[in-house]
Amino acid sequence: MFTHYRTQGFILKKTDQGETDRVFTVFTSDFGKLELLAKAVRKIKSKLRAGLEIFYLSEIEFIQGKAYKTLTDAILVDNFKNLRKSLGKLAVAYKISEVFDNLVRGQEADEKLWQLLNENFKILNNPRIPPAKYQVIYHYFLWNLLSILGYKPELYRCSSCQKKLTPENNFFNLKEGGLLCGQCKGKVKSGRPIELNVIKIIRIILKRDWTMLEKLKIENSDLKSLSTISSHYLSEVLRQTQ
Numbered sequence: 001m002f003t004h005y006r007t008q009g010f011i012l013k014k015t016d017q018g019e020t021d022r023v024f025t026v027f028t029s030d031f032g033k034l035e036l037l038a039k040a041v042r043k044i045k046s047k048l049r050a051g052l053e054i055f056y057l058s059e060i061e062f063i064q065g066k067a068y069k070t071l072t073d074a075i076l077v078d079n080f081k082n083l084r085k086s087l088g089k090l091a092v093a094y095k096i097s098e099v100f101d102n103l104v105r106g107q108e109a110d111e112k113l114w115q116l117l118n119e120n121f122k123i124l125n126n127p128r129i130p131p132a133k134y135q136v137i138y139h140y141f142l143w144n145l146l147s148i149l150g151y152k153p154e155l156y157r158c159s160s161c162q163k164k165l166t167p168e169n170n171f172f173n174l175k176e177g178g179l180l181c182g183q184c185k186g187k188v189k190s191g192r193p194i195e196l197n198v199i200k201i202i203r204i205i206l207k208r209d210w211t212m213l214e215k216l217k218i219e220n221s222d223l224k225s226l227s228t229i230s231s232h233y234l235s236e237v238l239r240q241t242q
């Protein structure tokens with residue numbers, strides 16, 4: 001007899017397999033990230049269908065076979081109805097899932113990652129969030145995810161000489177540990193310029209205080225700079241982990 005495992009999980013990705021099967025990437029509260037096979041789930045009559053869709057939080061049951069973990073039950077807990085109504089929010093949910101899937105590898109439970117997904121799906125599902133904040137949610141998720149995974153940057157002092165930063169002439173260089181002053185940037189010869197406004201936004205992001213971040217007025221130009229720094233940060237981490 002197979003042991004049946006039950007847990008809750010966020011469904012982050014689905015890939016069709018064969019004629020009627022589908023493989024789901026699920027981040028579970030008890031087992032971390034799992035790839036789970038749902039047999040015949042694409043058939044109309046499948047009893048698994050109701051609980052298996054991308055960006056669902058579901059209670060699932062699976063068995064460990066020789067090659068695959070196979071789903072035997074899936075009951076919907078939250079389908080994040082409001083998130084699904086907006087293409088803008090869905091786009092953020094896809095980005096969040098993709099970056100999470102690329103960076104989180106281990107099959108082990110992680111309470112911090114679980115809470116981070118929970119929090120961000122709840123924020124995305126909140127009907128009061130204005131479209132101007134959608135991208136901010138992505139950055140909020142990304143920087144906190146990378147920090148949990150061990151890549152929290154130094155944002156208060158120069159990572160190299162430890163001097164307090166001045167309001168101008170600062171650079172971001174993850175290899176050196178985070179921010180660099182102008183002098184140290186001159187020595188290591190690499191780093192992206194970063195404005196004080198953007199540094200302040202990232203500090204608030206890493207305080208993990210969404211209520212404060214939601215109220216913060218962010219200029220478009222600052223959001224653009226933040227996006228540039230975020231993708232630089234992400235690609236540097238991906239390069240290091242490859």
Ligand SMILES: [Zn+2]
Nearest residue numbers: 158161181184
């Ligand atoms: Zn320095």
